[in-house]
Amino acid sequence: MKAPRPAGNLAASVRAGARSALEILEEHLAAIESGDGAVHAFNLVTADQARGEARAVDRVVEAGDDPGLLAGVPVALKDNLCTRGVPTTCSSRILEGWRPPYDATVVTRLRKAGAVMVGKTNMDEFAMGSSTETSAFGATRNPHDTNRVPGGSSGGSAAAVAAGFAPLALGSDTGGSIRQPAALCGVVGMKPTYGAVSRYGLVAFASSLDQIGPFATTVADAALLFDVIGGHDARDSTSLNRPTPRALSVLEDGVAGLTVGILSEFLDGAAPDVVARTHQAAEALTRAGARVEEVSVPEVRLGLSAYYLIAPGEASSNLARYDGVRYGLRVEAEDTAAMNIATRSAGFGPEVKRRIMLGTYVLSAGYMDAYYNQALRVRTKIIEGFAAAYRTCDVLLGPTAPTTAFALGAKTDDPLTMYLSDVCTIPSNLAGHPAISVPFGAGDDGLPVGVQLLGPALSESTLFKVAAVVEAAAPALAAPSLVAGGRS
Ligand code: GLN
Numbered sequence: 212m213k214a215p216r217p218a219g220n221l222a223a224s225v226r227a228g229a230r231s232a233l234e235i236l237e238e239h240l241a242a243i244e245s246g247d248g249a250v251h252a253f254n255l256v257t258a259d260q261a262r263g264e265a266r267a268v269d270r271v272v273e274a275g276d277d278p279g280l281l282a283g284v285p286v287a288l289k290d291n292l293c294t295r296g297v298p299t300t301c302s303s304r305i306l307e308g309w310r311p312p313y314d315a316t317v318v319t320r321l322r323k324a325g326a327v328m329v330g331k332t333n334m335d336e337f338a339m340g341s342s343t344e345t346s347a348f349g350a351t352r353n354p355h356d357t358n359r360v361p362g363g364s365s366g367g368s369a370a371a372v373a374a375g376f377a378p379l380a381l382g383s384d385t386g387g388s389i390r391q392p393a394a395l396c397g398v399v400g401m402k403p404t405y406g407a408v409s410r411y412g413l414v415a416f417a418s419s420l421d422q423i424g425p426f427a428t429t430v431a432d433a434a435l436l437f438d439v440i441g442g443h444d445a446r447d448s449t450s451l452n453r454p455t456p457r458a459l460s461v462l463e464d465g466v467a468g469l470t471v472g473i474l475s476e477f478l479d480g481a482a483p484d485v486v487a488r489t490h491q492a493a494e495a496l497t498r499a500g501a502r503v504e505e506v507s508v509p510e511v512r513l514g515l516s517a518y519y520l521i522a523p524g525e526a527s528s529n530l531a532r533y534d535g536v537r538y539g540l541r542v543e544a545e546d547t548a549a550m551n552i553a554t555r556s557a558g559f560g561p562e563v564k565r566r567i568m569l570g571t572y573v574l575s576a577g578y579m580d581a582y583y584n585q586a587l588r589v590r591t592k593i594i595e596g597f598a599a600a601y602r603t604c605d606v607l608l609g610p611t612a613p614t615t616a617f618a619l620g621a622k623t624d625d626p627l628t629m630y631l632s633d634v635c636t637i638p639s640n641l642a643g644h645p646a647i648s649v650p651f652g653a654g655d656d657g658l659p660v661g662v663q664l665l666g667p668a669l670s671e672s673t674l675f676k677v678a679a680v681v682e683a684a685a686p687a688l689a690a691p692s693l694v695a696g697g698r699s
Contacts, residue, residue: 214462214679216431218284218378222325225283228272232265232283236327239285243329243376251351252361252371254290254300256330261285264327271325279325280439286321287371287380290331291338292423293412294318301414302346303336305558309539315412316447317381317423317440324439329377332367336560337530338388338416340364341632344623345562352619353396354691355658359616362392362632365426369396372426373691379436380426385416386518387612387636389424390648394611394661397650397688399433399678400426402636404668405643406451408437409444417525418449420518420640430649430678434458437671456671464676466499469605471677472506474665477609477635484654485610488686492651492662493608495684496677506604510596513589514638519630520573520586521641526563527570533558565626590641597642601667606677610635611648611661635663645671649678652686659688 224230240258247253271278288294291301293311300306314322321328335345343351343366351366353359354374361370365382369392372380382389384402393400401424408423415421425436441455473493478486497503535541535554542553559567573582600607612632622629639646645668648661662681666674 214431214682215429216435217428218281218432219435221378222280222282222284225268225272226278230283232268232327233262235283236261236265236285236329239329239377242374246374247376249352249357250354250370250374251349252332252367252374252376253287253330254302254333254348254367255298257297257328260297261327261329264322268325268327279323280435281321282325284326284379285329285377286326287329287332287368287377288318289334289365289368289380289382291334291383291414292318292381293414294328294331297331299331299414301337302334302348303558303560303563304347304540305533305554306539311412313412316409316444318412320440326379332365332371332380334367335364336563337414337526338364338383338385339526339562339566341387341391341629342622343367343392344619345560347560350619353616355397356616358618359658360395360619362395362612362616364388366392368426369393369398369400372396372398372428378428379432381423381440382426383413383421383423384640385420385522386640387633389426390636390646390661390663391612391632393426393648395616395659397659398426398428399430399647399649400424401433401437401647402639402645403437403441403671404451404645406449407455407645407669407671408440409447409450411444411446415529417522418529419525420522430675430682431459431462433647434462434675456669458671458675461672461676462679466496466501466677466680468500469673469677470502470504470603471496472504472600472604472607474511474607474609475505475507476509476511480634481610481613482654485614485660488651488654488660489608489610489662492681492684496608496680499680506600506607508596508600510593511638514593514641515630515634517586517589517593517641518637519569520582521590523566523570524574524583525570527567527574530563530567562626593638594642597638597644597667605666605673606670607665609663609665611663612636615654615656615658615660639665644668645674647674647678649681650685650688651681653688657689
């Protein structure tokens with residue numbers, strides 16, 4: 212069976228001259244125009260620039276040349292990806308007015324492949340959050356039920372794809388920010404191996420954990436987007452200089468002979484309906500010829516605690532550059548130090564301030580050994596725990612998030628509860644491993660459930676082909692209704 216690929220088909224029709232890129236773009240701009248008032252997936256829609264890009268693709272086709280693998284496909288970009296001359300805000304006031312002087316490498320690669328960039332998507336401020344509610348520009352809403360969160364931090368990208376505003380989007384994943392919103396919005400989201408996709412032009416949150424990755428409505432389209440953005444980049448010193456695993460070309464290979472481990476620690480804290488869906492996905496893999504067994508990686512239980520020391524530590528250092536001099540906002544005061552303080556006080560929201568303070572504390576001379584260095588040792592333990600599991604398993608299976616989408620405002624007053632949304636996604640970031648979330652039917656409330664596949668470094672080819680089998684077996688999910696309370 213051929214995996215469905217709506218974005219791939221759009222590109223094929225443009226390359227064949229059957230459809231124009233401009234006409235496809237106009238359809239999507241119309242969908243944004245009518246639907247984004249209720250969803251708020253976008254911080255900025257770059258309609259005119261997109262029309263120019265679409266016309267350029269159409270001219271290439273008319274000239275008889277090949278416009279590329281993503282010819283005429285509208286793509287939404289998370290607003291922490293630098294776009295030359297186009298505001299890039301990280302959904303923070305502190306970047307007000309800043310226009311990057313260059314494009315991120317992923318943006319350059321999309322352009323080369325003929326994609327059309329439709330706009331910048333809303334996110335948790337500086338990607339710190341799990342619900343897109345820490346954005347300085349207001350929350351994004353889940354297209355399946357606009358009283359619920361879309362997840363985060365790449366909630367705008369996930370919602371844009373779920374609502375049909377763009378067939379493809381990019382997000383960033385530091386602790387789950389692609390996979391968790393993908394799960395909550397009923398779309399595919401994937402975090403590549405650390406170093407597989409260039410971070411050049413991604414505004415840094417926690418540099419040892421950040422990765423850019425694809426959102427799509429199907430596994431094949433996510434694979435196509437991964438193939439386009441992956442590969443070595445000399446401009447990112449952490450970019451892997453070795454062949455990137457291919458995704459699209461292996462999709463139909465099946466899972467016969469593979470061993471899949473159900474990760475028991477991920478089932479522990481998850482809601483019963485989410486656990487049931489995970490078991491159902493496992494049964495589908497068994498039917499398709501995989502060997503499925505339960506496996507335990509006890510070290511992953513320490514992931515959340517280690518992450519909330521390492522990520523804030525790195526963030527406190529990365530965000531020191533927003534000083535009122537080099538980027539965006541400046542609040543004038545009597546001298547430079549007072550200006551720095553006034554700018555940062557006004558420019559950062561409460562969650563970002565909390566992370567900077569936490570991070571500064573755990574890196575301070577007196578506490579570094581007790582907190583930050585200890586967290587690094589835990590990180591090594593997690594890597595060793597995964598390595599032991601991958602001696603017997605090709606991939607691991609678990610839920611992506613412990614619950615379906617929660618109500619707006621439900622967790623905003625309790626950061627610790629919010630942090631728990633990422634228990635199942637954080638371990639892959641700490642290990643630098645790839646993982647993918649695949650929609651798998653709905654929970655008891657009718658809202659999307661995502662199941663997650665995890666693999667060792669550079670196992671993307673295996674992950675995508677297992678994901679294609681899971682996708683083919685997934686129970687149907689009703690299309691988003693875009694109305695408040697539409698699903699419950
Ligand atoms: N929700 C996690 C956090 O707040 C992960 C965010 C991310 O992956 N960018 O840090």
